Amino acid sequence: MPILGSLIKGVIDVTDKLSQELNPVEEQNEVLKNLLETASETDFGRHYKFQDILDQENVAKTFASKVPYFDYEKIxxxxxxxxHENQTDVTWPGNPDYFALSSGTTGKTSKRIPVTEDMIDSxxxxxxxxxxxxSNxxxxxxxxxxxxxxxxxxxDLIEKKNHAEGEISGISASNIPSWFQGYYKPGKEIAKIDDWDRRVKRxxxxxxxxxxxxxxxxxxxxxLMLKEVINAHGLENIHEIWPNxxxxxxxxxxxxxxxxxxxxxxGKPITIIDTYLASEGFIAxxxxxxxxxMQLITDNGIYFEFVPFEPNYINPDGSLSDDAPSKTLAEVELGQDYVLIMSTVSGAWRYMIGDTIEFTDIERAEIKITGRTKFFLNTVxxxxxxxxxxxxxxxxxxEFDIQIPEYTLCAKKYKDGFYHTWYLGTNNDVSEKRLSKSLDSFLKQANKNYKVARTKALRGVKVKKTDPEVFYEWSGENKKKGGQVKMERVMGEEKFMEWEEFVTSKS
Structure with a gap:
């Protein structure tokens, strides 16, 4: 009988029952006040008069009116x-102990996002x-x-003079609590290996x-890792080696x-649990x-705002227009895509991380990620x-009983007009013509704006198949294998030209 497991499960059950009474709106109000109070004497807090904001009757409304939106480039x-000039108390007290390196899905250049001890605790x-x-x-x-x-x-983080740098998953794993070490795999030694292929081999x-x-x-x-394990050990499925x-x-x-x-x-069904951890914090x-x-974490050092995801609020570069209205958690509605805005214990303020979300349950503060602001396909x-x-x-x-684990597309201009040009990562034997026809038909039925666009400048859909491995090789050459690297789903024409040349070179 798994005695230890029973004890742990019992503790989890009891603790979760004691902590189920949540009021996300009140928690968010408290988080905002704590953030403003803590950062009131920083350069940022003095510049935007945080203390004056705290003295107002409606702190959230005043905060939104006095502090502008920031994306990474601006902040x-x-x-x-x-x-990086050794200044302290800039947007958060002291200096960050880490910087999370993130190229996200947008390019080779790494963003350097501060990660404070307060964020590590969060x-x-x-x-x-x-x-x-x-326990649920x-x-x-x-x-x-x-x-x-x-x-x-x-x-294996990059050590600088007064901080360390790495991707957020590496920073988080290097700070896991001691009680978790016995459960954690692949363990410290393998986790330090920077080269993805060598780490997978181990x-x-x-x-x-x-x-x-x-x-x-x-x-x-x-x-990819699971396939390597299966192939190397001559397995039919991963449960043959990890039955539990x-x-x-x-x-x-x-x-x-x-x-x-x-x-x-x-080899058998498993439970899938979604998690939303970004370089800027653990969100949901x-x-x-x-x-x-997923349930937003509303009491843990991150204050959220939500901007309706409407074309007139989004600039061509994917940033927000200055007049875009923000909603608090108390004001959001179902059935609306929102641009997610965050203020955090790492000194991010009204920060746009680039994701869009939709609420599925407002009382529980539950959301789904619906996309990226820069990958909103609205060319035509x-x-x-x-x-x-x-x-x-x-x-x-x-429809075709196939697997398509990866894809990307572009609204590409041809001599006779624009076509949504898709690259589907699949090795299944279905003709590109049939895929194009079905894809176009589905989008017409499912999206009225697409149907209207098809009667105007959008001429149709073109589908090209390629091996899924090409997508991973693209990520490896343009960014880095593994970690937090994600494939861009929508590309501009210039980037798409590079992608098509890359695919051609691999064929």
Whole structure:
């Protein structure tokens, strides 16, 4: 009998029951006040008169009217750049202990996002909240005695004069609590290996020695790792080597496009739990099995605002217009895409991380990621967000019984007009012509704006198939393999030209 697992499960059950009374709106009001009070004597806090904001009757409304929106380029140029000149108390008291390097899905150049000790504490607390929420899932006691394989970026951080740098998953893994060390795989030694291929090779070698109960990581890279383990050990599926695998926590990217290819690697169904960890903080996690939506963490050092995702509020470069209205958690509505805005204990203020979300349950503060502001396809009025593109790919998978774990597209101009030109990562034997026809038909039925665009400047759909491996090689050459790297779903014409040349070179 798994005695330790029963004890842990019992503690989780009791603790979660004691902490279920939540009031997200009140929690958010308190978080905002704490952020403003803590940062009131920083350069940023004095510049925007945080103390005066705190003295107003409606703190949230005054904060939104006095402090402008920031994206990375703006806040880095005006404020965070001072941190690299040894200035202190810039946007948060003291100096950050870490900088999270993130190229995201937009290019080679790494952003350097400050990560303070307060943020490390926030991420740890969020992780504990997610563990406690496991009491809502029907998991047996022995699950809580198994290893958790976290496939993030390297924990071998770059040491600078007064801070360290690395991707957020590597920073988080290098700060995991001591009590978790016994569960954590691949362990400190392997996690430090910076080269993705070498790290996976060591995981493959050690795989038979581990009893894995849960996996965590970006779906695309996790799939590649699982395939390596399966192929190296001559397996039919991953459960032949890890029979107790029961949970996968996905993070920061929609799992839908990967669901079919991921499940093909399993020997039996497992529980999928979505997690939303970004370089700017631990934002949300799936707290119950009745939904695949995620609950915003509203009491943990991050204050959220929400800007309606409307074309007239978005500048051509993906930033927000100055007059774009923001909503508090008390003001949001169902059925509306919002640009997510964050103020955090790392000194990000009214910061646009580039994601769009939709509320599925306002009382519980539950959301779904719907896309990226820069990957909103509206060149010819089609108004397609990433979640709508994902829906189309999922439709093709079901319609033709195929797997399409990766894709990208561009509204490309040809001699006779614009075509949505898709590259689908699949090895299945379905003609590109049939895929084009079905894709176009689905989008017409599912999206009225697309249907209207097809009667005007948008001439149609072109589909090209390529091996899914090409997408991973593209990421490897343009950014880096593994970690938090995600494939861009929508490209501009200049970037798409580079992509097509790259695909041609691999064929």
């Amino acid at each position: 880095n140029m005006e404020w965070w750049a001072k941190l 991420i740890k607390k969020a992780g504990i909240k997610q563990v406690l929420a496991l 899932f029907d998991l047996p006691p022995n699950f809580f005695e198994k290893g958790i394989l976290m496939l993030g970026s390297s924990t 995981i493959v070698e050690e795989a038979p020695n581990w009893d894995i109960g849960a996996l965590s990581g970006i779906p695309s890279w996790l799939e 695998l029961q949970v996968y926590t996905s993070g920061g990217v929609a799992f839908g496009p990967y669901e079919k290819s991921f499940n093909a690697l399993m 996690f799936q707290s119950r099995p009745e939904t695949d939506a 009025g089609s108004q397609l967000s990433v979640n709508k593109l994902n829906d189309a790919v999922n439709f093709l998978e079901k």
